[in-house]
Amino acid sequence: MTMDTPATGNTRVSKASQGNLIASAGHVNDFELTDEERHEIEHEMGHYENPRAASIGALKIVQKQRGWVSDGAVIAISDVLGIPSSDVEGVATFYSLIFRQPVGRHVILVCDSSSCFLTGHDELRDALSNELGIGLGQTTGDDRFTMLPVCCLGACDRGPALMINEDLHGPVDPGDVSALLERYT
Amino acid sequence: MTSHLFSTSTNGETHPLTYRLREDRGYVDLAEFQQKDGYEALRTTLRDLSPDDLIENMKTANLRGRGGGGFSAGTKWSLTARGEDHPRGYIVCNADEMEPGTFKDRMLMEEIPHLLIEGMILAGYANNARMGYIFLRGEYVLAAERIERALAEAREAGILGPKVCDSDFDFDIFLHTGAGRYICGEETALINSLEGRRANPRSKPPFPGQSGAWGKPTVVNNVETLCNVPAIALHGGEWYQNLSGGRSEDGGTKIFGVSGRVKRPGLVELPMGVSGAELLDMAGGMRDGLELKTWLPGGGSTGFLLPEHLELPLEFDAIGKAGSRLGTGLMTVVAHNQSVVSLTRNLEEFFARESCGWCTPCRDGLPWSVKLLRAIERGEGEEGDIDMLVALAHDIGPGKTFCAHAPGAAMPLETAIEHFRHEFEAGIRHAQHKAHAEPIPVGSV
Numbered sequence: 369m370t371m372d373t374p375a376t377g378n379t380r381v382s383k384a385s386q387g388n389l390i391a392s393a394g395h396v397n398d399f400e401l402t403d404e405e406r407h408e409i410e411h412e413m414g415h416y417e418n419p420r421a422a423s424i425g426a427l428k429i430v431q432k433q434r435g436w437v438s439d440g441a442v443i444a445i446s447d448v449l450g451i452p453s454s455d456v457e458g459v460a461t462f463y464s465l466i467f468r469q470p471v472g473r474h475v476i477l478v479c480d481s482s483s484c485f486l487t488g489h490d491e492l493r494d495a496l497s498n499e500l501g502i503g504l505g506q507t508t509g510d511d512r513f514t515m516l517p518v519c520c521l522g523a524c525d526r527g528p529a530l531m532i533n534e535d536l537h538g539p540v541d542p543g544d545v546s547a548l549l550e551r552y553t
Numbered sequence: 554m555t556s557h558l559f560s561t562s563t564n565g566e567t568h569p570l571t572y573r574l575r576e577d578r579g580y581v582d583l584a585e586f587q588q589k590d591g592y593e594a595l596r597t598t599l600r601d602l603s604p605d606d607l608i609e610n611m612k613t614a615n616l617r618g619r620g621g622g623g624f625s626a627g628t629k630w631s632l633t634a635r636g637e638d639h640p641r642g643y644i645v646c647n648a649d650e651m652e653p654g655t656f657k658d659r660m661l662m663e664e665i666p667h668l669l670i671e672g673m674i675l676a677g678y679a680n681n682a683r684m685g686y687i688f689l690r691g692e693y694v695l696a697a698e699r700i701e702r703a704l705a706e707a708r709e710a711g712i713l714g715p716k717v718c719d720s721d722f723d724f725d726i727f728l729h730t731g732a733g734r735y736i737c738g739e740e741t742a743l744i745n746s747l748e749g750r751r752a753n754p755r756s757k758p759p760f761p762g763q764s765g766a767w768g769k770p771t772v773v774n775n776v777e778t779l780c781n782v783p784a785i786a787l788h789g790g791e792w793y794q795n796l797s798g799g800r801s802e803d804g805g806t807k808i809f810g811v812s813g814r815v816k817r818p819g820l821v822e823l824p825m826g827v828s829g830a831e832l833l834d835m836a837g838g839m840r841d842g843l844e845l846k847t848w849l850p851g852g853g854s855t856g857f858l859l860p861e862h863l864e865l866p867l868e869f870d871a872i873g874k875a876g877s878r879l880g881t882g883l884m885t886v887v888a889h890n891q892s893v894v895s896l897t898r899n900l901e902e903f904f905a906r907e908s909c910g911w912c913t914p915c916r917d918g919l920p921w922s923v924k925l926l927r928a929i930e931r932g933e934g935e936e937g938d939i940d941m942l943v944a945l946a947h948d949i950g951p952g953k954t955f956c957a958h959a960p961g962a963a964m965p966l967e968t969a970i971e972h973f974r975h976e977f978e979a980g981i982r983h984a985q986h987k988a989h990a991e992p993i994p995v996g997s998v
Contacts, residue, residue: 415727416749417767423749424732428691449749462751462909464733465691477692481653482853482885483812485899519735519907520853521692522656524812524883525556525819534694 399440401448405429409448419449423459427466436467464518471514472507474552477531479538481520487527487539495542496530499549513549556660556810557819559835565590567796569784570777570808571822574664580699583706586667592712594787595671598678599720602786604635607679611782613790615804620647620738620775621852621880622957623869626782627790633680633762634770641683642770644676645747646779648689648696649731649738653853653903654885657808657820658776662689662696665780666703670726672779674717675786677724680772685726688743691733700728735907739956740773741765742909753911754956777808800826801868809867811836813886814843820883826866832884833863843888847972851880853900854961856968857893876968893973894980897966898926904962915959918949922966929980939977943970 401409408429412422426445431437437460446453460466467475478496480489493504496515500508507514521536523529529538532552540548555578562568573581573589586592598607612627633642646669650658662669673685689697704726707713715723729747731737737746741755744766765771785793785805794804803825809832810820816837823831829848839845847857850867856877858865865871872879887896905919922945928934946967949959970977 415729418748420749421747424746425729428730428732455750458751459749462734463731466732480899481903482849482896482900483654485896486813486885486887486891517906518692519651519733519903520653520655522650522659522690524654524656524885525810527812527818531692536694 397440397443399438399444401430401441401444402433405433406448409445413449420451420455423449423451423456424463424466427456427460427463431467435473436470464516470507470511472511474513474532476513476515477518477521478504478515479519479521479523479527479529479531480517481524483520483524484527484529488542489528491542492528492530492540492545495545499545513552555664556656557817559817559819559821562822565784566788566792568806568822569788569793569796570661570668570780570806573668578664580663580702581665581667583667583703583710586665590787591667592671592718594783595674595712596718598675598786599718599722604679604681607675607786610785610790611679614781614785614793615790615802616778616781616785616793617803617869618775619777619781619807619881621652621854621878623879626774626778629762629774630676630679630772632760633772634764635681639681640769641681643766643772644673644680644682644685645740645743645766645771645773646673646685646687647738647740647743647773647775648687648693649735649743650693650776651690651735651738652851652881653900654812654849655810655852655881655883656812657810657881657883659693659696660808660820661776661780662693663699666696666700667707668780668783669700669776670703670707670713672782673726674713674724675782676772676774676779678722680770682770682772683724685724686729686747686766687726688737688747689728689730690737691731693730697728697730704728734909735903736909736956736958739958742956743773744771751909753909754958756955781805797825797868800824801866802870803868807867807882810883811886812883813848814840814888814891815886816840826868826871828864828866829858829884830863832867833886836886839886839888843890845886846889846891847887847893849880849885849887849965850877851882851884853885853903854878854957854964855880856964857972858968859972876971878964892930893969893976894926894930897969898923898930900965901926901962904958908958912955912959914949915954915962918945919959919962921945922962929977932980932982934977934981936981936983938981939970939974942966942977946970 409426412425413419430441442456443453446456504517521529523538526538563572565572608630616626617623713725736742737752739754742752746752761771796805806822806824812818845860849855850872869879901922905923908915910916925938946963950963951960
């Protein structure tokens with residue numbers, strides 16, 4: 369498995385993950401961390417008393433380039449950290465910003481906490497849904513966008529707010545959604 | 554994008570948290586921070602004060618935890634296991650700002666991370682810690698960049714690392730970014746998360762001050778709490794306590810703020826004990842045509858208050874006596890035409906989603922409350938639903954669960970029914986006032 373971008377690699381990554389279900393039953397795991405990923409994870413481990421502490425960081429490192437975390441990646445990370453893959457899986461499925469299935473090239477996090485709720489979250493979410501043809505938790509057919517709810521983004525003075533990838537936007541007028549999304553191709 | 558500040562001051566003796574902020578609201582780098590007396594408190598403390606002196610100052614200051622708990626930071630520090638019989642532990646900065654309606658720590662970390670670093674080193678000195686971690690929520694991307702930059706500057710200048718500022722004290726800080734989940738803000742869940750585990754809270758005792766991260770004494774403090782430490786170390790606990798002079802027993806200033814349907818949402822540093830009315834005025838009041846219906850004084854886990862409570866001093870005890878909590882001190886303002894039932898449903902959905910699932914009252918009780926609230930919102934509530942919500946709120950309240958998550962969810966639910974029972978009754982099927990059965994959508998103005 370090489371470093372595919374999520375834009376073109378989703379189908380192949382999915383096949384790889386099917387292979388890893390077999391791998392966990394005794395076959396070869398065909399997922400490999402890149403040297404850079406391995407190096408970054410090992411660097412992260414050095415910051416803590418115990419390598420386990422780097423598990424969340426390691427999942428984020430893998431996700432950074434690949435967009436999501438496949439079964440094979442979970443196993444590979446557990447090998448580097450020296451902990452059971454079930455522990456890594458437990459962590460990966462607990463945290464909302466770790467994706468265990470493929471996501472679009474751009475992830476939209478829509479803040480649905482109280483201040484944004486009071487300043488127009490529902491209208492903004494509906495405008496996004498209409499524009500993209502998907503609901504929360506779904507990915508567009510062209511793998512361009514995934515839309516997810518998120519806890520208070522700490523941008524309550526700019527509600528309704530959302531994040532696209534690492535960019536914070538707010539207040540977002542539902543009427544401006546189309547123009548905003550065009551910036552993410 | 555920076556948050557609007559209602560007023561600013563360059564006076565360090567009245568605005569210890571914000572006086573160094575730049576007019577253009579950009580990053581205060583090490584050179585500028587030191588030009589404005591930054592790290593002066595650290596240098597004087599390492600030279601002139603013992604760890605016990607600093608803890609005494611903190612206790613006198615009566616600095617109460619700014620993450621929402623309100624526990625005396627000095628008392629917390631005085632309970633840390635220190636001395637030759639104990640290993641050196643950790644200072645963990647809780648920078649997992651996710652309380653609905655709260656956006657204060659973001660500003661401090663984006664604009665003046667050196668203040669936090671100075672506070673953490675002082676906390677490390679007082680508590681005999683060897684290392685600090687800043688547990689930052691993953692979505693705070695700009696804060697992460699700025700903190701990394703400040704840490705590098707501080708290391709380069711010998712402020713972090715071996716022999717801090719040429720003293721015998723060594724201390725370093727690492728930035729740890731999270732991957733979501735509100736529960737990470739609970740201090741023992743945060744420690745589990747820092748250790749690379751699921752963020753389930755831990756049983757207390759032992760308290761983290763005795764046995765925290767990797768079994769070592771660990772002090773977990775909020776960003777704003779730690780940012781107050783340098784001024785207390787420099788000017789003394791009594792000075793800090795007097796900052797709120799006459800208005801409150803709680804010491805010092807605080808970053809207050811307003812969001813919701815007001816003209817100009819934003820933040821401001823003011824003494825503890827300022828009134829909600831003053832804050833609302835600073836935010837320009839309600840948007841045109843709107844009147845205040847209710848407000849949350851400090852985040853989603855605080856209780857609803859009424860317009861008549863605006864005159865109360867914003868301090869832990871007075872707001873507590875009114876049936877709510879000061880929490881993070883950032884007001885969320887609700888307009889007259891917005892449905893309290895809908896907002897309560899939104900809050901309970903948040904708490905239900907964010908429950909870690911560890912204990913039953915929280916994991917099962919919160920989704921149940923959402924189900925009932927959704928029915929009432931649609932005008933399809935059944936007789937007895939409101940009583941069931943009240944009973945649920947009681948059964949997930951303080952002392953019934955492992956941590957404060959569910960009690961935090963109970964408070965807005967209980968107070969919403971207490972103050973606005975008629976809105977809930979209007980959502981019960983066959984209610985006498987069927988005409989009001991349609992709740993007003995919360996987003997409409």
